[in-house]
Amino acid sequence: xxxxxxxxxxxxxxxxxxxxxxxxxxxxxxxxxxxxxxxxxxxxxxxxxxxxxxxxxxxxxxxxxxxxxxxxxxxxxxxxxxxxxxxxxxxxxxxxxxxxxxxxxxxxxxxxxxxxxxxxx
Numbered sequence: 001x002x003x004x005x006x007x008x009x010x011x012x013x014x015x016x017x018x019x020x021x022x023x024x025x026x027x028x029x030x031x032x033x034x035x036x037x038x039x040x041x042x043x044x045x046x047x048x049x050x051x052x053x054x055x056x057x058x059x060x061x062x063x064x065x066x067x068x069x070x071x072x073x074x075x076x077x078x079x080x081x082x083x084x085x086x087x088x089x090x091x092x093x094x095x096x097x098x099x100x101x102x103x104x105x106x107x108x109x110x111x112x113x114x115x116x117x118x119x120x121x
Contacts (some may be wrong), residue, residue, distance in 0.1 A: 026038065049098070050094050050095065050098070053094070054087050054090060054091055058083045058084075058086075058087050059081075061119050062080070062083050064076060065078050066078055113115075
């Protein structure tokens with residue numbers, strides 16, 4: 001007989017709710033439940049170089065483009081969700097290209113590091 005499969009990363013951080021836990025964390029849409037984690041991993045760093053770089057650059061570019069296109073007779077508006085969707089592959093590319101610091105942080109002692117949730121480096 002084959003041994004049971006090892007739990008995936010999603011199962012580790014998103015266990016099935018027990019009978020006594022609230023069902024509010026679960027989405028009624030099956031595709032969302034399968035894709036989005038409802039539990040957070042507090043050990044992952046938040047203030048990363050990629051967060052600051054992508055956040056500041058995308059904010060500046062979005063502001064410039066919306067202001068630039070506002071002078072047209074037929075205005076073109078670029079929404080925030082468009083920039084977020086465009087930032088995801090750029091962030092994944094940066095995670096693959098940027099070097100991993102040996103100390104685990106870009107600036108020693110600050111906790112700023114390059115990380116991808118669900119991926120061990």
